Amino acid sequence: MSAPAIEAVDLVKRFGDFTAVDGVSFTVPEGSVFSMLGPNGAGKTTTVRMMTTLSRPTSGTARVAGFDVVADADAVRHRMGLTAQSATVDELLTGRENLRLVGDLYGLPKALVRRQADELLERFSLGESADKVVKDYSGGMRRRLDLAASLVATPPVLFLDEPTTGLDPRSRVELWGVLRDLVRDGTTLFLTTQYLDEADQLADRIVVVDHGRVIADGTPLELKDQSGRASLVIAVSRPDEVERAAELVRDEVPDLHVDRDSRRLTAPAEGVGALTRIAARLEEAGIELDDIGLQRPSLDDVFLSLTGHRAEEPTTGPEGSRSTSEVPA
Structure with missing residues (x-):
């Protein structure tokens, strides 16, 4: 098996008497998406800063692409890209000039930089605005340009610190599509998000x-299973058939549990077999349904059960809180 693309072992970061990161460990296989989920102030950004060599760990070790971050x-900097919480592009340059500047700073051949810049501008739907100064870009455009800048040198590992915060829903979904394409091309993503x-x-x-x-670790499905069993949910079409159903x-x-107002029946799930039998019995009885299925707990349920508060609620610490108001694309 190949070495992990990203690895942290007992990572600690203290600011005076305050411990921002307290013994965090994880490994990230190549070509996968790893997400660190938590509220503002939970230690996500501090972890990213240590993993990307911007902040020295108080103790513990971390490796990116096989290289120690300290x-x-x-070597780490040449093998990773970073999209931080705030856009780092130069507002006085055009989009194209920003990307070419990044390539020059990496020392890449000029012909390659020009080609990479043009391809990235088109990939991120910025081709028509490539020669406009960035100060005239919308917030969503700046975010996309910032992500494009982190890809100029085609790094195998990409760190994304809350990349869609502030974007409107359409822009978020578009960016998700771009990130999925990167993973299909073999990039490893480290994503922090609330x-x-x-x-x-x-x-x-x-x-x-x-x-x-770290208070929980697993696949999205595993984490959902930790917060409780799935529920069987049945929506009856007609109010007069709720009791018979x-x-x-x-x-x-x-x-x-019967909710007559919403015509919904809810019960702990007993597996797909029970769902199939119930659906067959209701059909035989001629009872019309709007919907029937299994509903797993959401990640919101997971976080609430683990911490006692929602993921969006801020905690105190040097990371602070930021506005999550939407920025149009």
């Missing part, structure tokens, strides 16, 4: 952090 910092749906959509594996510590369902699942 002992081999230069958006549960984002981690659910993109991540192969998630660690949940709170107050600088409930009687039939209780033969299979006695612990049934």
Whole structure:
């Protein structure tokens, strides 16, 4: 097996008496998406800063693309890209000039830089604005340019620190598509986010952090299973058939909750077999349904059960809180 693309072992970062990251460990296989999920102030950005050589760990070790982030910092920088929380592009340059500048700083051949810049501008739907100064870009355009800049040198590992915060829903979905394309091309993604749906959509594996510590680790499905069993949910079409449907369902699942106003029947799931039998019995009885299926707990349920608060609620610490107001594309 190949070495992990990213690895942290007992990573700690203290600021005076405050411990921002407290013994965090994880490994990320090549070509996968790893998500660190938690509220503002939980230690996500501090972890990214240590992994990308911007901040020296107080203790513990970390490696990116096989290189130690302290002992081999230069090698790490040449093998990773970073999209930070705030856009780092130069507002007085055009989009094209920004990307060419990044390529020049990497020391890449000028012909390659020009080709890479043109391809990235088209890939991120910025071709028509390539020669406009960035100060005239919208927030969504700047975010896309920032991500494009991190890809000029085609790094095998890409760190994304809350890349879609502030974007409107359409821009977020578009960016998710770009990230999926990068993974298909072999890039390893380290994604921090406070958006549960984002981690659910993109991540192969998630660690949940709170107050600088890892409190859960697993695939999205594994984490959902930790917070409780799936529920059987049945939506009856006609109000006058709710009670008759409930009687039939209780033969299979006695612990049934009936909401007559919404015409919904809910019970702990007993597996796909029970779902199939219930659906067949209701069909035989001529009871029309709007919907029937299994509903797993959401990642929001997971986080609430683990921490007692929602993922979007801020905690205190040097990372601080930022506005999550939407920025149009």
